[in-house]
Amino acid sequence: MPYLSLESLTKSFGDVRAVDRLSLDLDRGRILALLGPSGSGKTTTLRLLGGFEAPDAGRIVVDGDDVTRLPPQRRRFGMVFQHYALFPHLDVGRNVAFGLETLGIRGAELERKVGAALALVDLDGLARRRVDQLSGGQQQRVALARALAPEPRVLLLDEPLSNLDPTLRERTRRELRGVISRVGITTVLVTHDQEDAFDLGDRVAVLRGGQLEQVGTPDQLYAEPASPFVAGFVGRSSRLDAMLEESGADRVFVRIGKVRLTLPGPRPPQPPGPVVLVARPEAWRMVEPGPGDLHGPVIARRFTGALAFFTVQVADGVIVEVAAEPAAAQVGDQVGLLPHDRGIHLFRGDAR
16 A cells, blocks of 8 residues: 555646646655656645645545645645745754744753754754855755654655755755655655656656656656657657658658658557657667668767767758767768667657
8 A cells, every 4th residue: 555645636726727636656765756847737736745735626645644634734744845944043953943843842852853853964063053154955954854853754845956056966966865765754856857856766757737647767757758748858859750651560660751760679569650759869870871861960069978969950850869979970970860779769640
């Protein structure tokens, strides 16, 4: 039985359906990342979980308890807000103590719990430090300690790393994952950043327009996207309109413009007709241009170290991104592209 269940959650604001019959399950001690673009419903879902919004329909069940109509303070959920919501006039210890004091905890027990929470996030000895004397990563950990101090059943994180610069963000992400793992707390986080979702989430739920597009491990979402949207939103990819001409047991033939390509299989059988082809950058290999390949000029090159990403303008002005060795080509070179046996996904032409 799942520890946390969202059952057909629905929430509208006027004519806008922000969350549309959303159902998700999460096992005890696991981390679920809600990933999606702005307006996908991820923040509203988190607010429904925290009790800051009431659903129009559906239920939220934690460890067998229906908490759908309970106010936030009775759910025993901890929350770290996007901007941390720390009190600048209080020191670190008093910030962590705030939530405990609202529960009536005082004296030695209060000090013990504050000390334990700060130790969890590796901030021992900083209880009397002013909040404005801390780095962004330390402030994030103070907010996390405050959320963990009352020993909540579920931890909610709203874009927890969005205020950090890239270098600090990566280190803080590792630290955050370490704390959550040590505590073993069931966690739901909202993010629009794929690296945050993939690094922190045991499972990732991709949302779009208030609906669940797909939920799975990061590897599953990348390698087995359920829709063109997921394929395009998760990782890097190029989208091409194509015509499926023939689908066999071990190969598929598609036509893109005037070029007929052979895609290695096996692939699920599909009837002939219009398809959407979504290709990862690693799905292509560069060759000398010829009649049996997509070909065109390299119009951009982005060096990233061991690999470079090349933007190739193929027939009919279609843009394809290709990952290859940095010396594979230069801007202005004419190159041909043939598919590898991985990284190309086909969807029906009317798929979203």
